[in-house]
Amino acid sequence: MNNAFPGKTRWIGLAALLLLVATATGAPGAEIIEEIAARVNDSIIVRSEVQDRRAALVRQIEEEMPPEEREETLARAQEDVLFDMINQELLLQRARLQFDMDKYFDNLQKDFMRKNEISSQSELDLFLKNSGLTSSEFRRLLLRSNVPQDVLQFDVARKLVVTTEQIQAYYDENPDRFLLPGKVSLGEIVILADSRGREEALVLALDAVARVRVGESFDQVARDLSEAPSKEKGGNVGPFETGDLAPNLEAQAFSLPLGTVSEPMETSYGYHIMTVISRTDAGLAPLAEVREEVERTLRQKKYGEDLDIFLGKLWVDNQVVVNPRYATGKLADGGPYATLEAILSGDKPLGPHPEDQTGEDAGDPPELQPATDDLSSRDAAVPAGDTAPDTEAPVGDAGTPHEGPSR
Template sequence: MRLSNRKSWKVLLVSMAAALSFSMLAGCSDNKEEKDNSTALATYKGGEVTQKEFDTSIHVMKFLSPDQSQYLDMDVFKETLLKQLAAFEYLQGQAKDEAKKEAESQADTQIKTYKSGMGESYESSLKEQNLTESQVRDYMVRVLTVYQDMRLKVTDDDVKKYFDEHKGDFTVASVRHVLVGFTDSNNKERTDADALKRAQEVKAKLDGGADFAAVAKEYSDDTGSKETGGLYENKALGTYVEEFKQAALTLPLNTISDPVKTTYGYHIMKVESRTEKTFDKLTDDEKTQIKDTLSSEKVQSFLEKDLDGIITKINLPKASASAATGASAAPAASAPAAAPAASPAAQ
């Protein structure tokens, strides 16, 4: 279940690598086998980020999230990146030993996952970025240390408060829907008016007694549920986009909805069952998910509110005019490139 909201480009790097077990934005390796005499690009309370560290960090990020490489090369984002690297180095230095030990274990697991998932391309991808496995691991350790340290600061009261504020996310429901997308099954775009008209046709058929599963197979553009008759069975509602979630929370059971508009198109919905969950019924995994979400929010809050306070000097060449114009090409809040593709109903 994805509980956290998408983040702005100001915290691009947290958002970009969220699918890689929290986020992977840190300075470079702790194993400095060669003396680093490169220029200090950023000075922060207690340390500095050198040109060599900065370059290595970018190469690691390209290795971990290659689909985002084009953004990492844009000058317009480099100062934000540099400041965030300094922040993670600073926070790593403040972390407890318990957080560091857990980060070591998680980094080992991540490396094994990458090796297994990438197969023969693992070594060649490292070579392409001029990296060693040790550099990637050290990078992960530093960032995961920060997140684990923030996680240690999450109390049971924090978890309870989060649950009380987001109860709807934990409600479990079985929902059928037909999605009339703004893009059809042949990748042809539909206008809003055309999508709404088709959705109203679907509603009329269902109101007239047509079988929901049959109509979903004929009309739905949601490949994740089309072949199951439009059914998402016993799913926590926190996995869905906000408009879909709110409709699933409030629609009377076994009632055909009016068209529900989301960023994907129009949904015709029917909630077949819905069960609210109380705090005492949360599973350990669900409590862990809440703690992970809260720790991510703590890191994001530091980046937004405290980051500039730890930076004492920035010595980064100014962005070129041509590179600065590249900002418009980047999405306002890009989903993680390495995240598994979600169905149109889900985030």
């Protein structure tokens, strides 16, 4: 999750919704006994949900990525499916404490209808019927596809601060990132030797240099004598950056005084004469020119760091139990947030540690896989894909609920 920097809210369109419907689990109310993969407070994630998410992920990667990049991406993504689903559930539960979910859903539904040109409730009802969706399933899909990113925007992205001092420090400490190549625009006269021999070609080249040095314009001499395509433009070529020209020509281009003409330079094809029209030497880009780039880099870096801390605190503050049979990828060995050491900010842990608590309320921290419940031996007599409805889970101090981001 920490690879995405939230800008605009992710909106679910018609095609995306139909994809989610295609991978949704069985009809509501159907009693399906299946293995629990994880529990997040009072909500559970069952095996079929994990399998469906993996299947959808495989299809997406196969459709969007070139074949040579698929294998490694598929393996890594499939390993972390449950980890991402747990994070999504934690964010959904936190949203119930932050947002007025009814008003929030109303905003999402209005936006969905507008983007998909659905003008009335009756048209929406027909769409849901044709898609095999109940209104409650539509609500669930719409919320799950938008809420997590909105919570991250509300709790992480909007709180990012990059100071002028931090921008200056990054610029000063990373000069190699902001080096500008030298640039030069030239006038050239090319005399070819293949049809006349090198001695005659040299005589013509020396004559061209002499004409310029006695006062003729380089432009006119190039039009008269040059045998390169650039003669039609008076010999004007460029601009060239450092590394674009042959070494002997580049050395001359970046050392010849402006407005002067070079001696004929011997090349594999004959002789080359040049004058420098304009030149900018290589150097450090001014901070004013790269300030937005520096700030964007710092925001992305800080967002990744703050996101890990935020998610880590959610894992510590909530009851997350993982079936060891599903503990792959980031969930292996207890998961990335199994200890408070994984979410330190400086030297200060963000979550409550039992050793820091006193009195009767001091208790054990939530156990991660394996937890007190042996999920590997438990089955769930629940509809596949179902979870506890709007549970007031202990997802941290979320403040006063509001109706969510404006659309």
